[in-house]
Amino acid sequence: MSRFLTTFCAFVAVAFVPFAIAGVTAPGDVVITALSVDKPLTDEAGNAESGKKVFANRKQGNCLACHANSDMSDQLFHGEVGPKLDGVASRWSEGQLRTILVNAKAVFTKQTVMPGFYTLDVGEDVRKDLVGKTILSAQQIEDLVAYLATLK
Amino acid sequence: MKKSLLVSSLFVATALAHVSFSAMAGPADDKLVIDDELEIITRTAPAEGHPLSEVISGWHYRTPETRALEADSFQNPGMLGVEQGEEIWNTVEGTEGKSCASCHDDAAVSMQGVGASYPKWDADSGKPINIELRINKCRVENMGAEPYKFDKDGQKPLTAFIKHQSLGTPVSLDLSQGDMQKWWEQGKETYYRRTGQLNLSCASCHEQNQGKYIRADHLSQGNVNGFPTYRLKQNNLISLHNRFRGCIRDTRAEFPDAFSDTLMGLEVYTTWRGTGLSVETPAVRQ
Numbered sequence: 001m002s003r004f005l006t007t008f009c010a011f012v013a014v015a016f017v018p019f020a021i022a023g024v025t026a027p028g029d030v031v032i033t034a035l036s037v038d039k040p041l042t043d044e045a046g047n048a049e050s051g052k053k054v055f056a057n058r059k060q061g062n063c064l065a066c067h068a069n070s071d072m073s074d075q076l077f078h079g080e081v082g083p084k085l086d087g088v089a090s091r092w093s094e095g096q097l098r099t100i101l102v103n104a105k106a107v108f109t110k111q112t113v114m115p116g117f118y119t120l121d122v123g124e125d126v127r128k129d130l131v132g133k134t135i136l137s138a139q140q141i142e143d144l145v146a147y148l149a150t151l152k
Numbered sequence: 153m154k155k156s157l158l159v160s161s162l163f164v165a166t167a168l169a170h171v172s173f174s175a176m177a178g179p180a181d182d183k184l185v186i187d188d189e190l191e192i193i194t195r196t197a198p199a200e201g202h203p204l205s206e207v208i209s210g211w212h213y214r215t216p217e218t219r220a221l222e223a224d225s226f227q228n229p230g231m232l233g234v235e236q237g238e239e240i241w242n243t244v245e246g247t248e249g250k251s252c253a254s255c256h257d258d259a260a261v262s263m264q265g266v267g268a269s270y271p272k273w274d275a276d277s278g279k280p281i282n283i284e285l286r287i288n289k290c291r292v293e294n295m296g297a298e299p300y301k302f303d304k305d306g307q308k309p310l311t312a313f314i315k316h317q318s319l320g321t322p323v324s325l326d327l328s329q330g331d332m333q334k335w336w337e338q339g340k341e342t343y344y345r346r347t348g349q350l351n352l353s354c355a356s357c358h359e360q361n362q363g364k365y366i367r368a369d370h371l372s373q374g375n376v377n378g379f380p381t382y383r384l385k386q387n388n389l390i391s392l393h394n395r396f397r398g399c400i401r402d403t404r405a406e407f408p409d410a411f412s413d414t415l416m417g418l419e420v421y422t423t424w425r426g427t428g429l430s431v432e433t434p435a436v437r438q
Contacts, residue, residue: 076368122349123350
């Protein structure tokens with residue numbers, strides 16, 4: 001708890017940080033070792049079916065905006081800003097996939113255009129109602145990791 | 153943090169070896185000739201210091217159907233706005249009993265090429281001025297009329313009408329006037345500044361990823377030579393500052409006011425990036 005408080009103070013002028021949830025690692029507390037986040041962000045195992053929905057949903061992951069994915073050939077309009085995600089689980093370990101989702105910049109350098117989905121290391125002038133919030137929740141990240149792990 | 157950066161260079165090397173990029177769609181190989189007679193410069197060599205190797209109009213990134221609409225002025229739905237603008241040009245308003253035409257006569261003569269050289273330096277305000285603000289200045293100082301509010305009343309059609317008088321003329325700014333260079337610098341900073349929860353800059357989409365699809369949208373270079381453009385999605389003329397605000401909003405950021413210093417700098421800089429492209433107003437886009 002005291003560790004959480006320290007991190008809390010580091011988030012300048014953030015009025016509301018909705019991460020003080022039992023069994024959930026706050027974004028500032030995620031430990032990245034050798035570019036892998038090995039410890040799941042929640043106690044609840046990821047659910048691949050839910051992860052698939054987060055992936056496609058435009059208001060959540062909206063991953064299809066940038067990535068093609070043959071597993072979703074029923075969906076129209078796959079983007080090409082990022083690499084095709086077919087077979088992604090044979091290129092990256094689960095811990096590495098978790099890192100990419102938490103903060104892609106830790107893996108692909110600051111230059112990457114892939115947003116960090118569970119980090120407060122974001123751009124300037126963030127929309128007021130989103131300040132201090134991450135794009136996805138810890139559970140949604142775990143669900144996505146479980147889903148990506150099925151793409152062998 | 154240092155540690156993760158160190159390891160990260162290692163990782164990028166392995167990552168790159170595995171990444172397979174999808175085939176780039178790229179700009180269409182096509183030529184824009186309006187009404188079979190006016191050739192539009194839609195591809196050109198970049199101005200000195202430009203980061204891209206070729207400057208390409210957004211027209212090339214649209215579907216064949218949308219491209220065809222712009223090539224035929226009878227079918228271009230934006231031309232209705234231009235005609236509306238022509239009416240406003242000739243309409244008396246304000247306490248001085250004048251219309252635009254009272255001072256400038258035939259726009260085809262007096263406004264020819266004007267739209268291709270804006271924004272210009274405005275010594276009175278000590279800032280760059282664009283067509284919209286120039287119209288407001290004339291309304292207030294010469295007509296005794298109220299300035300138009302952003303995107304309201306005659307602002308979009310009259311701007312489109314004035315810019316349309318430069319159809320085909322290559323965009324060319326004079327950055328040596330006043331402090332234009334300083335505003336260019338500031339606009340450039342805005343262009344590369346990453347904003348919002350999605351943490352993206354203009355360059356993330358329109359420089360690094362132009363030619364690729366982002367979901368159903370084909371990313372262009374974000375050139376401004378066709379504004380106000382007719383957007384089929386919105387069934388309406390869309391002003392440049394509205395487009396700027398929309399793109400910034402899409403990064404999930406707060407967006408600046410229209411005609412604010414931030415967006416005026418951005419207009420100067422993005423207009424410069426399109427140097428050499430013909431004015432296309434009113435362009436047709438999805």
